[in-house]
Amino acid sequence: xxxxxxxxxxxxxxxxxxxxxELRDRLxxxxxxxxxxxxxxxxWPGPAGMYDWLAAPLVAHLPKGATLIATNxxxxxxxxxxxxxxxxxxxxxxxxxxxxxxxVAPGLYSHEKKLVLPLVISSTVLxxxxxxxxxxxxxxxxxxxxxxxxxxxxxxxxxxxxYLSFVLTMFVAFGAAFEVPIVVVVLARMGLVSIEKLxxxxxxxIVLAFIIAAVITPPDIVSQLALxxxxxxxxxxxxxxxxxxxxxxxxxxxxxxxEA
Numbered sequence: 520x521x522x523x524x525x526x527x528x529x530x531x532x533x534x535x536x537x538x539x540x541e542l543r544d545r546l547x548x549x550x551x552x553x554x555x556x557x558x559x560x561x562x563w564p565g566p567a568g569m570y571d572w573l574a575a576p577l578v579a580h581l582p583k584g585a586t587l588i589a590t591n592x593x594x595x596x597x598x599x600x601x602x603x604x605x606x607x608x609x610x611x612x613x614x615x616x617x618x619x620x621x622x623v624a625p626g627l628y629s630h631e632k633k634l635v636l637p638l639v640i641s642s643t644v645l646x647x648x649x650x651x652x653x654x655x656x657x658x659x660x661x662x663x664x665x666x667x668x669x670x671x672x673x674x675x676x677x678x679x680x681x682y683l684s685f686v687l688t689m690f691v692a693f694g695a696a697f698e699v700p701i702v703v704v705v706l707a708r709m710g711l712v713s714i715e716k717l718x719x720x721x722x723x724x725i726v727l728a729f730i731i732a733a734v735i736t737p738p739d740i741v742s743q744l745a746l747x748x749x750x751x752x753x754x755x756x757x758x759x760x761x762x763x764x765x766x767x768x769x770x771x772x773x774x775x776x777x778e779a
Contacts, residue, residue: 587677
């Protein structure tokens with residue numbers, strides 16, 4: 520009798536065409552989910568309402584009577600639609616990620632599933648948390664700081680496309696910054712960096728976090744601190760999470776070797 524362990528994936532192979540068909544079906548389901556979310560958001564609160572909600576933190580800090588302006592003829596139509604589409608994608612993200620997970624899961628070993636699924640879920644939650652932190656906390660502080668330096672002779676009237684570009688840059692920056700624990704966990708789990716190296720790199724990462732914040736945020740101390748400080752805290756969270764992941768997601772043969 521052979522003493523070799525049985526391959527978990529033995530007998531689960533499918534023809535290449537079957538994979539393509541499944542991929543097509545799951546892409547269609549993901550697009551349908553985004554389309555449904557887009558339709559719901561178009562009905563309520565509507566593209567105009569979505570833009571008003573996005574612009575609320577800035578409008579609240581503009582001088583009395585000041586509003587955003589549109590310098591392009593079709594901007595009042597196109598920009599709200601873009602925002603609604605991005606909101607729909609964010610709203611349908613759990614369904615989209617589930618379709619991705621359902622497609623790749625049959626080809627993963629059980630210990631790989633223990634690693635991938637938590638990372639997919641946690642990375643989504645962290646990205647959304649970063650966007651929410653930016654919208655509900657950072658924007659108010661940044662706009663207050665900027666307006667405090669504005670000369671009395673200037674009436675602020677930002678362009679809606681420029682504001683959209685600014686908001687997207689900030690959302691991506693904070694969403695990506697909140698992914699620091701995921702990057703740390705992946706690097707440690709793949710064996711590229713040891714936990715001890717991560718701990719010894721702590722001081723360098725603090726400097727790196729402030730450099731990154733200075734480059735990708737507006738030139739004000741408020742937004743730079745609001746990005747750099749969470750990155751430093753999340754780095755510590757990543758080190759702690761990496762230790763748990765390494766312990767609970769080892770392959771069976773790795774665990775047996777360690778016990779031996």
